[in-house]
Amino acid sequence: MTPPSSPVHEQAPEQRPELTREQARERAEAHLRALVGVREGRAEARLREDQWTAIEALAVDRRRALVVQKTGWGKSAVYFVATLLLREAGAGPTVIVSPLLALMRNQIAAAERAGIRAVTINSTNTEEWEPVQEAIRASDVDVLLVSPERLNNPGFRDQVLPRLAATCGLLVVDEAHCISDWGHDFRPDYRRIRTLLADLPAGIPVLATTATANARVTADVAEQLGVSRAVAQGHAEHDEVLVLRGSLDRESLRLGVVRLKTAEQRLAWLADHLAEQPGSGIIYCLTVAATQEIADYLRSRGHHVAAYSGQTETTERHALEQDLAAGRVKALVATSALGMGFDATLGFVVNMGAPSSPVAYYQQVGRAGRGIDEATVVLLPSTEDRDIWAYFGSLAFPREELVRQTLQVLAEEGRPMSTAALETRVELNRTRLETMLKVLDVDGAVRRVRGGWEATGQEWVYDEPRYRRVAESRSREQQAMLDYLDTDRCRMAFLRDQLDDPAAQPCGRCDNCGGLELSTDVSAAAVEEAGARLARPGVVVEPRKMWPTALANLGVDLRGKITEAAAEGRAVARLTDLGHGPALRALFRPDAEDGPVPVPLVRAVVEVLGDWQPRVEGIAVVESATRPQLTADLADGLSRYLRVPVAGRFAIVDPSVGPGQGAMNSAQRVAAVGRRFNLVGAMPAGPVLLVDDLVVTGWTLTMAARAVRRAGATEVLPLALALQS
Incomplete structure (x- = not known):
């Protein structure tokens, strides 16, 4: 009071x-x-x-x-x-x-x-x-x-x-x-x-x-x-x-860019130079996976850091924010979830990867330098940044036909529909569907009510020219971020120009103005240790535990807890990982040629098996229409290495169902996988290794594991080359 x-x-x-x-x-x-x-x-x-x-x-x-x-x-x-x-x-x-x-x-x-x-x-x-x-x-x-x-x-x-x-x-x-x-x-x-x-x-x-x-x-x-x-x-x-x-100059900030060729060098630089940064600060990453990977590595090098993202539990986030503000940690390794309005006296911000626009970058570096005379801001860009920008860019406002389909479904239903129920009728994932509905709500076409969403019957116009202009604006922002990395002019003036600050002028404090010197030196020992950490393959593939809601709307009689689920599995790496991620992204590019598993990834699979040591009596492989040679080679190689037979295939029986059909939301994906595949072969009455190339939603592995279990296997252990996220 x-x-x-x-x-x-x-x-x-x-x-x-x-x-x-x-x-x-x-x-x-x-x-x-x-x-x-x-x-x-x-x-x-x-x-x-x-x-x-x-x-x-x-x-x-x-x-x-x-x-x-x-x-x-x-x-x-x-x-x-x-x-x-x-x-x-x-x-x-x-x-x-x-x-x-x-x-x-x-x-x-x-x-x-x-x-x-x-x-x-x-x-x-x-x-x-x-x-x-x-x-x-x-x-x-x-x-x-x-x-x-x-x-x-x-x-x-x-x-x-x-x-x-x-x-x-x-x-x-x-x-x-x-x-x-x-x-x-x-x-x-x-x-x-x-x-x-x-x-x-x-x-x-x-x-x-x-x-x-x-x-x-x-x-x-x-x-x-x-x-x-x-x-x-x-x-x-x-x-x-x-x-x-007003003027958008930040008099306390000293901006710089450190260009290093490999992820090993960038991690090594961070480990070698983090202690030199003033006070406590934030290490920004583009993905949740990177926050965990980098924080784990830095802790192994003796630095007091912690990972922070939108997936961090609320109470823990609050405690971590307090630890950072009080200087009890050297840094939080964070996504942009630690962003707007966080108020603390921070001595540095380091970005491991470039944000997709100079304006977003200005927002992040603004966390440093409050209440102090000098703060250091360092950007370590990577060649993978543009891939990550492209992924987040793919989450833009949906195509008009998907919007119209959603409005039609709501109108035909005539009563409120939950987002889960809508997922079974519209091929959009939960996040994009929710975002789209919020826009439609403000536009007056739908209304959020108790029990979900309902159509209002108001006419709605798809403003395609505006969405196109926004997309073009995003593309220009990305190019401007690339220009920031290469510019030889004042970095603060560059950022202020991007914000249309008419008073922008050289700051005298950044690396281009001569006010900041950043060493690119990294120790051989740090590079070797970082390389060993990044080369260490193996991430857990968590099994799905519950069926999507409202599957009955699609004629699929599955609900509640998954009783014939897969066990915990393994993959070599996530596509966004710093170590094996680049090789896996190249392997799974849409224009990449099909072929056998590359030798470095063969070694990585062997190393994963050595750490995991699964005991199996047979192998089941998920067929692929786009990479049949890759998946067959992976299964055959595992058969020879483990000395167990390839006992069956989760075979494509309905090619009219496309490879990624329904992948935008869980209910539609389950229905599509059920139509596309069927198990062929005799399963041993023991544990089975279930082999796939790329795990996107996890529902293909879930449906395959159910089929293998129903065919007599006592346990199903998934193994994949990559996780999409």
Whole structure:
């Protein structure tokens, strides 16, 4: 609760005289000192003119504003000080839409330091939702932080959101570049904010903030920010929005690029030079697999690091964030899940692989250098980066026919359908289907309700030209990232140009300006050890444990727990792994010629078997239409090496079912595999090695293992060359 001396509730609203602008600024300065002065020993802290301009627009003029300012500029101070002024004037609570849990935790801690009563509603604290809503109704909350996903939760949207829109005193959209599909981190849930803006009563100020918006994104966000009830009803043009753009220079950052030819050299460089980096920091990776692989290697070299990704359990993520902020670890080896808004004093950021755009890179390096004079930023690019960009690029908005199919299915069903049920009717995986439905929801074509999704019957237009332009924009961003690696001009100026910062100029601090020298030396011992670590093959193939839901819709009588499942298996490596990944990606490229297993991979398979030591009495092989020679050679070689027969084949019996048909979601894949394959051969009454070339979804192995078990095998042990992820 707020202490009695808190400035938020000194007088009842009807007793508070209206402040002049000069008095409002004096109060704002006092609130700023409460926010940062005691904590940082800055009792004389004062607002900068641009900060006051934003606060004045919000708290005095009740306007809408977009603030595009660099990380560390003090955007949170603007909305917290504005909140205190508005609450003193009798306004309702501030609602902050915030994208990441780490950001929410930091914001709540900052608010509490100033005596601001801040609470959150997000996916991790469902047990607190009702008490939080009661506190809001009782006016015991000054700031409510919500995740954008909450905005389209049916219960929150229909019951809580209207009340918030009617009573809030200030709406803040943090990391507002997520609103724009031109931005590097577009999130469909953010588009729901447009509806919230249209529902706000007149005179409610709105603030949108970001550190990473170029001119196009800024214009797009400002246009969406200008949507009011009158605009939505066609009675007015877009409301005028105050746009404040400042210099995006980060005076503390020293940027550099280290080019090394092999993954072994890059890992060795990290092991040799990590201790030299100032303080604690973040090592960014492009994939979850890389975070685990690199963290494991660095720990073996004596470095105190930990892996962090979106797959890390919530409680552990919170603990790791605290460890990093407190300097109890040298680094977190992380994906971009440790990103926007994470507030700590970090001395370095190292990127193992380049992000797909300079804007995304600027966002990541902005984690370093807060509150210190110098921080080091190092990028170690690899030739595999573009493959990873291409994979994530493949997850773009679906083709029009898939969208139309989804709308037709919902219309024909005539009642709400869960995402799991829709998966059986539309060939999209769960993530892409959910993302597409969120976009359609904001466009008005579907609506999220209790029980799933329903069609609204509203006409929907596939904006193909816009999606094409966005894709072209992404391609230009990728080329710009490649240009950043090769440029001989100032690196900070290059990044600022990408963000359309008109004041961009040489920084004097980066490796091209001469302010940073980065050694490319790596010790022979480190390279040898890194090479041995990367060359060590073998990753676990986890068996599927449950059948997809709603298979009965496809005429497949399978449900619940998989009783005739495979045992834990092995693969040489993931396609994204640093060691064997490049060779496997080359082997499985669509244009690669079929042939026998390459000798280096034969050795890797033998090494996997040596570590695993499976005891089997026969082999079953999954046939391949695209790589028949590769799979046959793999099975025959294993037969000779293990001295057991190839007892059967999971044979292609319906070639009309394509090799990857249904692979976009689990239910359709199970149905497709069931039609495509049938087991041929006599299985021994003992353990069987089930051989495949590439595991994509795991459902082919699951269906094959079921067939082998039903044919008499006591156990099925899968072995593959590669896992797709």
